[in-house]
Amino acid sequence: MTMKEYEHIIQGGTYITMDPQYRTLEDHFMLIDAGRIVDILPMTELQDFKAKAYTDAADCLITPGFINAHSHLPMSYFRGWADDLPLHIWLKDQIWPLEAKMLAGDFVFDASLHGAAEMIRHGITLTNDMYFYVDRIADACSIAGLRVIVGEGIIEPEYLGDLSVFKRRVQALKDRYQDNPLVDCCIAPHAIYTCSKEVLKACTTAAAENNWMIHTHLSENQSEVEDCLKHHGERPVDYLAGLGFLEAHCVFAHGVWLDSEEIKTLAQAKAAVALCTDSNLKLSNGFVPVKEMLEQNLNLAMGTDGVASNNNLDILEELSTTAKLHKALNHDPVLLPAREAFALLTIEGARALNRAHDLGSLEAGKWADLCLIDTNNLQSQPLYNPYSHLVYSMGSEQIRDVMIAGDWVMKNKKLQHLNEADLIEKAKQYKNTIISKMES
Amino acid sequence: MTMKEYEHIIQGGTYITMDPQYRTLEDHFMLIDAGRIVDILPMTELQDFKAKAYTDAADCLITPGFINAHSHLPMSYFRGWADDLPLHIWLKDQIWPLEAKMLAGDFVFDASLHGAAEMIRHGITLTNDMYFYVDRIADACSIAGLRVIVGEGIIEPEYLGDLSVFKRRVQALKDRYQDNPLVDCCIAPHAIYTCSKEVLKACTTAAAENNWMIHTHLSENQSEVEDCLKHHGERPVDYLAGLGFLEAHCVFAHGVWLDSEEIKTLAQAKAAVALCTDSNLKLSNGFVPVKEMLEQNLNLAMGTDGVASNNNLDILEELSTTAKLHKALNHDPVLLPAREAFALLTIEGARALNRAHDLGSLEAGKWADLCLIDTNNLQSQPLYNPYSHLVYSMGSEQIRDVMIAGDWVMKNKKLQHLNEADLIEKAKQYKNTIISKMES
Numbered sequence: 001m002t003m004k005e006y007e008h009i010i011q012g013g014t015y016i017t018m019d020p021q022y023r024t025l026e027d028h029f030m031l032i033d034a035g036r037i038v039d040i041l042p043m044t045e046l047q048d049f050k051a052k053a054y055t056d057a058a059d060c061l062i063t064p065g066f067i068n069a070h071s072h073l074p075m076s077y078f079r080g081w082a083d084d085l086p087l088h089i090w091l092k093d094q095i096w097p098l099e100a101k102m103l104a105g106d107f108v109f110d111a112s113l114h115g116a117a118e119m120i121r122h123g124i125t126l127t128n129d130m131y132f133y134v135d136r137i138a139d140a141c142s143i144a145g146l147r148v149i150v151g152e153g154i155i156e157p158e159y160l161g162d163l164s165v166f167k168r169r170v171q172a173l174k175d176r177y178q179d180n181p182l183v184d185c186c187i188a189p190h191a192i193y194t195c196s197k198e199v200l201k202a203c204t205t206a207a208a209e210n211n212w213m214i215h216t217h218l219s220e221n222q223s224e225v226e227d228c229l230k231h232h233g234e235r236p237v238d239y240l241a242g243l244g245f246l247e248a249h250c251v252f253a254h255g256v257w258l259d260s261e262e263i264k265t266l267a268q269a270k271a272a273v274a275l276c277t278d279s280n281l282k283l284s285n286g287f288v289p290v291k292e293m294l295e296q297n298l299n300l301a302m303g304t305d306g307v308a309s310n311n312n313l314d315i316l317e318e319l320s321t322t323a324k325l326h327k328a329l330n331h332d333p334v335l336l337p338a339r340e341a342f343a344l345l346t347i348e349g350a351r352a353l354n355r356a357h358d359l360g361s362l363e364a365g366k367w368a369d370l371c372l373i374d375t376n377n378l379q380s381q382p383l384y385n386p387y388s389h390l391v392y393s394m395g396s397e398q399i400r401d402v403m404i405a406g407d408w409v410m411k412n413k414k415l416q417h418l419n420e421a422d423l424i425e426k427a428k429q430y431k432n433t434i435i436s437k438m439e440s
Numbered sequence: 441m442t443m444k445e446y447e448h449i450i451q452g453g454t455y456i457t458m459d460p461q462y463r464t465l466e467d468h469f470m471l472i473d474a475g476r477i478v479d480i481l482p483m484t485e486l487q488d489f490k491a492k493a494y495t496d497a498a499d500c501l502i503t504p505g506f507i508n509a510h511s512h513l514p515m516s517y518f519r520g521w522a523d524d525l526p527l528h529i530w531l532k533d534q535i536w537p538l539e540a541k542m543l544a545g546d547f548v549f550d551a552s553l554h555g556a557a558e559m560i561r562h563g564i565t566l567t568n569d570m571y572f573y574v575d576r577i578a579d580a581c582s583i584a585g586l587r588v589i590v591g592e593g594i595i596e597p598e599y600l601g602d603l604s605v606f607k608r609r610v611q612a613l614k615d616r617y618q619d620n621p622l623v624d625c626c627i628a629p630h631a632i633y634t635c636s637k638e639v640l641k642a643c644t645t646a647a648a649e650n651n652w653m654i655h656t657h658l659s660e661n662q663s664e665v666e667d668c669l670k671h672h673g674e675r676p677v678d679y680l681a682g683l684g685f686l687e688a689h690c691v692f693a694h695g696v697w698l699d700s701e702e703i704k705t706l707a708q709a710k711a712a713v714a715l716c717t718d719s720n721l722k723l724s725n726g727f728v729p730v731k732e733m734l735e736q737n738l739n740l741a742m743g744t745d746g747v748a749s750n751n752n753l754d755i756l757e758e759l760s761t762t763a764k765l766h767k768a769l770n771h772d773p774v775l776l777p778a779r780e781a782f783a784l785l786t787i788e789g790a791r792a793l794n795r796a797h798d799l800g801s802l803e804a805g806k807w808a809d810l811c812l813i814d815t816n817n818l819q820s821q822p823l824y825n826p827y828s829h830l831v832y833s834m835g836s837e838q839i840r841d842v843m844i845a846g847d848w849v850m851k852n853k854k855l856q857h858l859n860e861a862d863l864i865e866k867a868k869q870y871k872n873t874i875i876s877k878m879e880s
Contacts, residue, residue, distance in 0.1 A: 431823070
């Protein structure tokens with residue numbers, strides 16, 4: 001009888017499984033086939049298995065791939081275009097005119113390819129992206145090998161009074177990606193202040209019909225809450241609940257200004273909040289009530305937001321800042337300890353995107369989405385506690401290999417499906433285009 | 441007549457001078473000789489000069505080396521030993537017992553070598569270090585090629601009643617390093633709560649006699665201020681001023697709990713505060729009143745603190761967090777804009793350590809302490825504004841070359857005076873020693 005040949009074996013290293021027991025395994029190997037984790041077994045059993053490819057993970061931490069619960073990939077070329085401005089000036093005088101002049105399918109594709117490449121370098125294996133021309137975002141991610149959930153940012157007045165356009169687009173998205181295991185779709189109304197009640201209701205219907213989750217911005221700044229109270233007589237979460245939002249699986253970006261009652265409502269509805277700490281700090285939108293959210297068992301995840309307000313896609317740095325910031329805000333050095341923090345980037349991120357059944361931890365049957373993190377460097381030594389290391393010590397540059405659905409998208413720090421020099425060259429060309437268009 | 445041969449020419453790139461006009465120069469080259477910057481001249485004049493060595497800085501930002509105004513190099517091996525604990529438990533049950541069991545000259549030397557190497561990787565060219573066995577810290581830095589100011593951490597009861605020991609040590613330090621251009625000394629009483637009035641007074645005398653600056657911890661946490669009020673009837677700055685501290689050049693680490701009057705007093709005395717943002721957040725000691733300090737023109741600099749509370753020496757990440765955090769705390773996205781933030785790491789850092797005359801900017805006559813930062817990578821593109829890039833976008837891994845006093849201490853990301861593999865191996869050995877000693 002011949003021995004079954006599996007696709008991959010990863011051997012050695014320390015497996016940070018993020019499974020329900022938070023097991024960390026040494027002297028183990030991981031068996032991967034058909035894009036999924038078959039098992040993680042003791043090295044003593046290695047001789048019983050055979051694989052087409054072997055990867056040595058000695059001195060590495062093997063972690064679940066990082067999950068980015070809120071992004072705008074096509075904003076890559078707006079990185080650092082305008083900083084240090086009040087939010088309304090930043091948006092009105094800089095970002096919106098920039099978008100008005102630049103947005104087109106090819107631009108979105110090119111910028112998304114750049115962003116997808118940068119995300120992979122930072123260990124991100126799934127991103128939940130909201131923007132326009134989302135078919136081009138999905139195409140770019142598929143080429144990069146990055147898993148993505150795309151949601152077309154729905155903003156009035158485009159859809160006002162003509163919901164058939166909206167329905168056609170949802171159907172087109174569905175048709176286009178139904179056979180692509182890397183791409184999923186969701187419904188992504190931009191925000192309560194950019195969509196009418198009618199459109200928001202149509203979103204809940206579409207979500208129900210397609211069994212898709214809803215992704216939207218929520219309570220990013222204080223005026224948004226005040227406006228909602230003024231125009232609708234209730235706070236944002238009550239307003240959305242009244243429109244049927246919470247019957248779908250919802251992931252809300254930001255959630256800075258949620259109050260206790262809203263947190264409770266969201267937790268009961270099993271909705272999730274994507275923390276975009278760097279963006280909130282840089283635009284000075286405020287501090288998310290993370291402590292209360294944790295106490296109420298609200299599902300929290302990490303999001304990078306777009307690079308225009310971040311200004312990079314280093315989600316590990318973002319997690320580190322988040323873990324430390326909320327300690328200080330709450331005068332509590334014990335809050336959000338390292339392991340709990342790392343869960344936000346992995347299993348809690350998967351839960352937030354309704355994918356905990358097949359992503360977010362290293363467990364048999366789940367997709368083989370993972371990072372190999374090299375610890376043989378100065379910044380990683382000595383290493384007493386892998387969770388502390390992941391959250392407080394390491395930098396993204398220590399991510400050596402990234403696998404998504406059993407496919408090495410980065411190997412020895414080299415992207416496998418993209419030519420980095422070409423991406424850099426293209427970004428430089430777009431810079432010149434953007435400058436000349438904005439000057440004209 | 442033969443053409444003078446200079447030591448180095450760096451050509452191409454963008455020079456972020458941080459000079460009084462904040463000039464950024466393109467199409468220039470830098471002439472370096474005897475460890476110092478001779479001039480930065482237009483490329484059109486290149487043919488008039490000759491050098492022993494040429495470095496191509498195309499696609500690089502050339503910046504002043506980063507200045508770390510508060511560190512504890514020998515704590516390198518304590519990285520991640522204990523996290524997520526209340527300050528008093530962290531110190532009393534973990535850090536102090538660890539120090540009691542481990543501290544010795546060789547340990548300090550080895551850990552400092554590790555820390556110095558990590559600092560260079562993060563672009564740090566001068567660090568202001570306080571610890572014990574400081575001669576071994578200085579030796580380690582000299583080998584690494586890192587510029588250092590060492591101050592022996594003065595703590596009771598060692599010096600109690602026998603100030604002659606203290607004076608002998610100061611003299612020994614002075615003798616040992618007087619001919620070493622990389623090493624300077626200062627007086628470093630640990631804190632007001634660990635030194636008697638008598639010892640603190642002796643410190644001011646020693647500072648005056650040697651024309652040295654004073655480096656101490658100040659108002660890191662609230663109880664320190666309360667204790668000072670209780671025991672001395674005045675706030676820490678008034679207490680120190682009464683002991684003659686402010687007649688010396690002083691750099692104070694932390695300064696979290698300084699009030700308006702204290703800030704004014706320090707600004708008038710031209711003292712400086714080293715911001716240790718990550719450490720303050722992680723130990724939840726509070727938020728420094730940075731806005732008021734800036735308004736009062738108090739000299740601010742960045743410090744990493746020790747890796748036990750940080751947990752790395754990535755001072756650029758620390759700066760990025762600092763710039764964003766204080767925007768959010770003050771509801772002001774315009775506060776501490778990128779250029780002003782980058783000054784904290786360079787020219788303001790030099791001012792803080794009383795070295796603005798020969799460090800902190802790229803100007804003729806100053807020491808050639810600088811970083812070459814590669815922008816040919818995904819995270820750096822597109823690049824519209826170099827200050828925004830330095831503070832908000834880039835990661836330390838983009839630092840390609842580091843020069844200190846005209847000496848390349850890192851070239852193409854390779855340390856020039858240290859064997860990194862040996863340092864990593866040694867750190868792993870110490871980890872085992874530390875674990876077995878702490879278990880016994």
